[in-house]
Amino acid sequence: MNLRQTQKEATRRRVLDAARDLFETVGYEETTVREIASQAGVAVGSVFTCFASKAEVLSQVMIDRLEDLYAELDRITPHLRGTVVDRLSSIFALHYAFETRRTPLFLAHIAAAYNWRQGSDSVPYGRNPRLRGMIHDCVADGRTRGEVADDADIPLIVDTLMAAYAWNYRLAAWEQAGPEQMSAIMEKQIALVARGFAPSAAA
Template sequence: MGVREAQKRATREKVVEAARQLFEEAGYEETTIRMIAERAGVSVGSVFTTFESKVDIFNHILFEKFEALFSELKQISPYLKGSTRDRIASLMSIAYGVESRQLELMISHLGASHGWPARIEEESNQRHGRLLGLFRAALEQGQASGEIRTDADLDLFSEMLFAVYVRNYRKAYYEKLSPEALSALTERQLALLFEGVEAKA
């Protein structure tokens, strides 16, 4: 790696760390590029040589965060016990437990997603596709065991599960739900949803 590339990488790391701190302290909306530059000890121009916009920085931080979470969920998934519904509820509960520590950041992410560039939307969809994949894998296991109807649309149902998962962050934030209360709500929601796909005895 050349000197110029090393300097650019060092600047990028400073910008990311400064932005992460500010997003957590002041929130996404209140944080400006100038604030990030000042915290990082670099010029505003240097910020824009490493990222195109504030939402790009935000997306990068969330990507790192979600990668760690989804990697953990993927490792845990094969060892989850219970019915298909129980295993999916466990996946959501674990994710909520992790994300609840930075709930405001998640809400900012949901807000920033409205109107962001198509490129970032595509990146976000690819990232979230990993969680959808875990949901679908659990559903496929349920079909194989006879627990889930063979004619159930697993792609559509996985998307419905993901919609519930994301929506509940807003409920947790605005209704001030604890991780335990959020998990209990999720279990009730899943009980209703699974009535449509569970095989009848």
């Protein structure tokens, strides 16, 4: 990496650190690119040299954060035991425990997913292939083990569980619920969905 690339990477890191703090304390919608630049100690133009939009900044902030979570999940997931419901519950509980460390930031990430003006440079909640893949693999494995009906619509199951997971963050926003409370509710939701995908003889 030459000097120019090193300087650009350092600028990029300062922008991401500043944005992460502002999105959490001020709010994503309320934070301007100018404020991000000011807190990062760089020119506004330098922000746009590194990122195409504020949405892309948020996407990268979340991607960087989630690397730590997925490294942990990659280590733990192969060792999860129990039914498909048990394993799904564990995966979501780990997500809640991680994301509630910075709840306002994750709420901004969810909210940005409903912004129709987002361009292709951003990766909002719902397009995350890692979480979707984990859920898909868990349910597919449940099918192999005879816990999930052969004709179950796995993509629909994934979408339903992703929606329930995100919706439960309302409890963190409105009632300051912690990860234990949210995980307990998610476990019930998973069990309810599982009644729909169970083989008919086991339903």
